Amino acid sequence: MIYFDNAATTKPFPEVLDAFLKVNDIYYANPSSIHSFGGRVEKLISTSRKQIASILNINDKEVIFTSGGTESNNLAIKGAALLYRNRGKHIITTKIEHPSVSNTMKQLESIGYSVTCLDVNEAGVVDPEDVEKAIRPDTILVSIMHVNNEVGSVQPVKKIGSLLKKHSKILFHVDGVQAFGKIPVSLLDHHIDLYSISAHKIHGLKGAGMLYVRDGVILSPILSGGEQEGNIRSGTENTGGIVSFSKAMRLYQEESRDSLNEMKDIQRYLRVQLEKMRGVTVHTPHAGSAPHILNFSIEDFKSEVVVHALDQHEIYVSTTSACSSKKSKPSQTLLTMGVGENLADRAIRVSLSFQNTMQEAERFVRILKQETAQLEKIMRRSR
Incomplete structure (x- = not known):
């Protein structure tokens, strides 16, 4: 998991x-x-x-x-x-x-x-x-x-x-x-x-x-x-x-002293890999952001579709705030930042703890690419 x-x-x-x-x-x-x-x-x-x-x-x-x-x-x-x-x-x-x-x-x-x-x-x-x-x-x-x-x-x-x-x-x-x-x-x-x-x-x-x-x-x-x-x-x-x-x-304070830089490295790796993927927009700012959150959209897929696809591999991410994620509407935060409604409706949030590892990040990227490729094939067949 x-x-x-x-x-x-x-x-x-x-x-x-x-x-x-x-x-x-x-x-x-x-x-x-x-x-x-x-x-x-x-x-x-x-x-x-x-x-x-x-x-x-x-x-x-x-x-x-x-x-x-x-x-x-x-x-x-x-x-x-x-x-x-x-x-x-x-x-x-x-x-x-x-x-x-x-x-x-x-x-x-x-x-x-x-x-x-x-x-x-x-x-x-x-x-x-x-x-x-x-x-x-x-x-x-x-x-x-x-x-x-x-x-x-x-x-x-x-x-x-x-x-x-x-x-x-x-x-x-x-x-x-x-x-x-x-x-x-x-x-x-x-x-x-x-x-x-x-x-x-x-x-x-x-x-x-x-x-x-x-x-x-x-x-x-x-x-x-x-x-x-x-x-x-x-x-x-x-x-x-x-x-x-x-x-x-x-x-937590002790873990922060020991593991904060590792968390930053994992976030940086995820950002680089996501930005290489076709149709992906990363919304979390490059500078001045917290080290544990990375928000992105994949323009071809609703966020719920991606979340459920990852869920099948026991990889758990979310859409917007957990307090709002069951509501079917675009992120108000992203809309306020000037993100278009189409992308705001496709937002996915990855959020880390000090217990997450680079190996987990690598597997996440690999599975995400695999699942989005499969979803693209399904979309092409249905056209």
């Missing part, structure tokens, strides 16, 4: 699974309980929080545990919009955000907020000057992803953060779900107020994640309850998920 769909989800590390099982087997008490058993569980969460804070070089009080990227994005955007609505109701974002951001914006628009969705260039990158031009007196939030989940374009979050520093009443949220461990970020130096991370994108478990909330930033909770997580995110903590999340972050 060749699994090239790691932007959708990753295989959990064995150590992560072991940690999850051990915590749920032995440390199953409610961390809010006042007895000593609950206290030991609470200490596990506190230790995990400190470990994650150390990795991100932030204060442990700035780590708010959530159920994953979607909740983190919703909490950041809605939490800011609701709390600061008396200051203003204008939000700035881009046209290529993940559905957990774009659909949240639509929901806010339906209740009276104004949202400016910025274009990106042909490389899928927003211009910081466009962000600055879009700022209004009633702007309260800018939300821009760090790495695009479909094409891998990296947004200039440092430049955007620097320009927003001049606007002290505007919060800056970054969806970092596809970035952690692959693209360096300094939350403090980049002047980021809110940053989302998801465990299952880094070989952790689904159902765990976090939102970095800069010290001094206040959000309106979107879940009301027992006042956990500093009263920002109520609900009994997912202790096993949290402990295994911190372990996944540590292991």
